[in-house]
Amino acid sequence: MSDILELGAVELRARLAAGQLSAEALMHATLERVEQANGVLNAVVSMKDSDTLMDEARAADAAPGGGALAGLPICVKDMANAKGFPTSMGSPAFADKIADKDDLFVSRMRKAGAIVIGKSNTPEFALGSHTFNTVHGATCNPYDVGVSCGGSSGGAAVALAARMVSIADGSDMMGSLRNPAGWNNVYGMRPSWGLVPAEPAADTFLHQISTDGPMARSPQDLALLLKVMAGPDTRQPHSMPVPDLDLAGIDPAEVKIGWLGDWDGAYAMDAGILELCQTACQTLADLGCRVEPVPAPYSREALWDSWTTLRSWTMASKLSALLENPKTRDQIKADAVWEIERGLAMKAVDVHKASVVRSGWFQAAAKLFDSYDALVLPTAQVWPFPMDWSWPTEVAGVKMDTYHRWMEAMVPASLAGLPALAMPAGFGSNGLPMGIQLIGRKGSDRRLLNIAALYHEATLWPQKTPPKLAGV
Numbered sequence: 001m002s003d004i005l006e007l008g009a010v011e012l013r014a015r016l017a018a019g020q021l022s023a024e025a026l027m028h029a030t031l032e033r034v035e036q037a038n039g040v041l042n043a044v045v046s047m048k049d050s051d052t053l054m055d056e057a058r059a060a061d062a063a064p065g066g067g068a069l070a071g072l073p074i075c076v077k078d079m080a081n082a083k084g085f086p087t088s089m090g091s092p093a094f095a096d097k098i099a100d101k102d103d104l105f106v107s108r109m110r111k112a113g114a115i116v117i118g119k120s121n122t123p124e125f126a127l128g129s130h131t132f133n134t135v136h137g138a139t140c141n142p143y144d145v146g147v148s149c150g151g152s153s154g155g156a157a158v159a160l161a162a163r164m165v166s167i168a169d170g171s172d173m174m175g176s177l178r179n180p181a182g183w184n185n186v187y188g189m190r191p192s193w194g195l196v197p198a199e200p201a202a203d204t205f206l207h208q209i210s211t212d213g214p215m216a217r218s219p220q221d222l223a224l225l226l227k228v229m230a231g232p233d234t235r236q237p238h239s240m241p242v243p244d245l246d247l248a249g250i251d252p253a254e255v256k257i258g259w260l261g262d263w264d265g266a267y268a269m270d271a272g273i274l275e276l277c278q279t280a281c282q283t284l285a286d287l288g289c290r291v292e293p294v295p296a297p298y299s300r301e302a303l304w305d306s307w308t309t310l311r312s313w314t315m316a317s318k319l320s321a322l323l324e325n326p327k328t329r330d331q332i333k334a335d336a337v338w339e340i341e342r343g344l345a346m347k348a349v350d351v352h353k354a355s356v357v358r359s360g361w362f363q364a365a366a367k368l369f370d371s372y373d374a375l376v377l378p379t380a381q382v383w384p385f386p387m388d389w390s391w392p393t394e395v396a397g398v399k400m401d402t403y404h405r406w407m408e409a410m411v412p413a414s415l416a417g418l419p420a421l422a423m424p425a426g427f428g429s430n431g432l433p434m435g436i437q438l439i440g441r442k443g444s445d446r447r448l449l450n451i452a453a454l455y456h457e458a459t460l461w462p463q464k465t466p467p468k469l470a471g472v
Helices: 009-018 023-041 050-062 104-111 154-161 179-183 219-229 273-286 300-324 334-344 348-368 405-416 445-459
Strands: 073-077 115-120 144-148 167-172 187-190 211-216 256-259 290-293 374-378 420-427 433-439
Touching (some): 009 023, 023 073, 023 115, 050 115, 073 104, 154 179, 179 187, 273 290, 273 374, 273 433, 300 334, 300 348, 374 405, 405 433
Parallel strands (some): 073 115, 256 290
Antiparallel strands (some): 187 211, 187 420, 420 433
16 A cells, blocks of 8 residues: 555645645555455445546646645545535435535535545435445445444545545534544544534524534544535524634643543443543543543433434435335335434424423533533444444343434434544454544534544554555
């Protein structure tokens, strides 16, 4: 594998800008790596042809100046539109849909000079944290191809871990930027809700749970991509101005971390996860941060009931037409049908009550952030599971009553629209990666990135422990 593919996006951009590296050479190395690894992993789908990509790289070399991402290859999650590429969303109902324009954040990445090489694989409609679908197949974990890579931004995380790209976008409704980051030994960031505005389509006021965000192998590269993706959109009521995202050294003695663990036993966890995540927290403590346990700050069941109500309501609003259409209803996976039918059965007062709970949790969290810079939870409650499972039906002897209950530890950040940054926590005795998520006050994205940068310099997990793929 080319040594340049070990470099992060910030370093690659510096070399491109200084003339020490050409976009053509970078693209050539990228395409070689995709050819070597993607047949095993199936992370990048709907690839553009190599000749065209090489032409685009040469054009980037010929262009004076260039944006923040000029010459960097990138893959776009197959939930977003990238002009000229299929947007299947992992569903046979959209398998042949070719995008005629870019979504907002994709257009921003292209304007910054990024070269889209293909799409990254996702579960159907991004539902579930296991990346497989009937259109493109399953994406494997590069640390063990017999287990899941997580999801729904699984293709993006695997492409990063396997050095096919240096940065990637993803989306996060219920941990989709965080779970795959943890399971692939990379970083993933769910920004404050509204910092990266969605495509302004249909309703832009009510559905406030999903967001796009960056993935990378370092916090510095997360910040680079987030600066490009973020920014207000005058067509949308809740978009946020871009805060200062330039990373600077922080005094660890001024950082206070609250460890939430398993939410006072409410979240079932596979053996070894809590211990590994506590070790990651100890790394922060050893650096000089104050780290202490925090009791569960809110009712677990109240959060879950609110979350599942708002999620099903959102999914019904997006997908009900597919269920009602006789041509597509049999093409939708069972989990999506379950979400749609639950959402359609709800009354307006059910949604209101769920939003009242969400508001109460946001206020309770805001009070906690008066004392803590970040709260910490694991990025998953189970280790990567066998590829032939749809989802874990039991965790530590506790039956899971839905397809996503095993990801319940993702809900506190998602429900309140809080920023959450997933960091590698190391490896279990099974040799598989796990992560922790730093959750902050809304708008504290830069603070989280700075804490993560401090941690990264002390650990360098992605750089020290890349996956070793047989035959690659």
